[in-house]
Amino acid sequence: MASSSSSSSTQVKKITLKAADGKHFEVEEPVAMEMETVKSFFVGNEDAMKDMVVPLLNVSSEHMPAILDFYRNHSEFRKRTPPPPAEEVKAFNEAFLENKSDEQLMEMIMAANFLNTKELLNFLTEAAANRIKNKSVEYVRAFFGIENDFTPEEEARIRAENEWAFDGLDED
C-alpha cells in the first residue's frame, strides 16, 4: 500500500468506516481490506486513505463489531503456521453464531453480500441453510420474513404434490 516515507511509525494505519446508521468505526487497514467493497473504494485512490470515511450503506452498526471480529480472527487463522486445529476454528464459528437471532443472521448475510467477502458470506449462508434444513414451510416463511404470495388454491395444489414434505420435520 502507500509506501510514503513519512513516518507513520510502526502503528497500523486505520481506516474509518461509516455504518448505515451513521456510526463510525476505526478499523486497522488489513482488516478493512478483507472487505472487497472497501478495498475497491481505494483502488487508484491510495492517497485518500488518511481522512476518507468509507460509507457502508447496507451495514447496520449493530453488526459491525461482530463482522470485524470475524475478519480479525479468520485472517489470523489463515496466517498462522501451523494452521490452527479445526476445533479452534469451529469453536470460534460456533461462538460467533451463538445468540444470533435468525433476523440478525439474515441481516449479516446481506451485509456480507454488500461487503463482498466470500469467506464470511460462505460461512453465514451455510449457517442459514443449517437453520432451515428439515423445517416446515411456515417456519421458513417466518424465518425469512417472506410473505406467501401463492393463492390458497395454488398453495393447496403445490402442497398436494408435496405431501411427503410434512412428515418427519423438526420441531420448530
Place this chain on the structure above:
Amino acid sequence: MAKLGWSPWSDLPSELLHVIFHKLENPSDIYQCGIVCDSWKSVATAILSYFIFLPVNYSRVGDCVLFNTQTKGIHTITLPELNRVWVLSSSFGWLLTIRFNNWPDKICLLNPITREQIKLPFTRIVFERIHDLRVITSTSPLDPECLVIVESRKFYSSKLISVFYCRPGDSDWKVIEIDNWNSIDVIFHKGELYSVDVYGKLYLIDVFRRCFNHIVVESSIPQLESRTWIVNSLVEVEGSLLLVAISFYSDTHEVYKLDWIEKRNLEPNTKSIQPRTKIEPPPNPPNSRHRIQYRPTKSSPSNPAPPNQEEVLV
C-alpha cells in the same frame, strides 16, 4: 435493535438464494423451500434440475442416489417405497421401479422428491435382462397424454421385440413389433420417438401404427461403417441429439452430434470421451434431464460399479 429500513429477504438477490439452497444439499429440503413463495419456487426448481439419478438397481434398504452436477455432491434419499424394488432408470426425474414379490410384477413410476407414485399396468411380459431395462417418457408422467416406453435392450439379437409402451392408466402394455429391427436405443426428441440400430441407422417410429415412419438417416461415420465401432445410445443434451458410439477394441467412446434437423446429416466427432471417467456435465442440464443416464460399463453390466467407475453420459 438498530433497524434498517428494508426487509431483508424481499429484496434478496436470487444469486444469494441459490447459494443458500445449494447448501441445503438435500433435494427434499430444496423442494420444501419451493413452496415458500413464487420466486423461491423458481430458484428451487432450477436447482433441483441439477440433480441426476445414479443407478441403484436392486435396493434392499430403499436408497436412491442423486448426483448434483453443479456441486458434484452425492446425496442419498432413503424411501420406504424403494425398499426391495428394482430401480431401473429415470425419465423427467421419475424412477422406474419394479417389484417382483407377487406375480404379476408391480411396475411404477416414482418421483423420489415428491414421493408421488404412478402405477403402470401389471406386466405379463417377462422382461429380459432386467438390469438393462430403461424407461423413457414423452413428457412428465403427470401429463395424462404421457407415453411411457420401456426399452429392453438385447445386444446382437435381431428380430427381437424390445420396446414396450403404455400410458399411465392403461390396462396393459403394448409391444412394438417390427420385423428386422435391431434397435439399440430409443429416445424422445422434440416430441418424436427415434430409434437407432448398432450401425447408426436412425429411425422415426410411429408408435400408434407400430411401424417405422421412415428411415431418417444412415450414419456416415466411418468407424460405424467399418464395423469396428457400434452405437451405444442416443442422448439429448441441450436440445441436440447426440449419438454415443463405442469401439470394439479400445474401450473408448465417441459422441457425435446428430444435426439432422437442419442438415439431415451427421456431424462427426464433436466430442470424444474416455470410459470410466466422468465427463463434465453441461452447464445447464435441465433440457437433457430426462435423458441423462448412467450405465454400468459394458464389461460388467450385471454388477454395477460404484459411481466413480462408471461413465456418465450427459
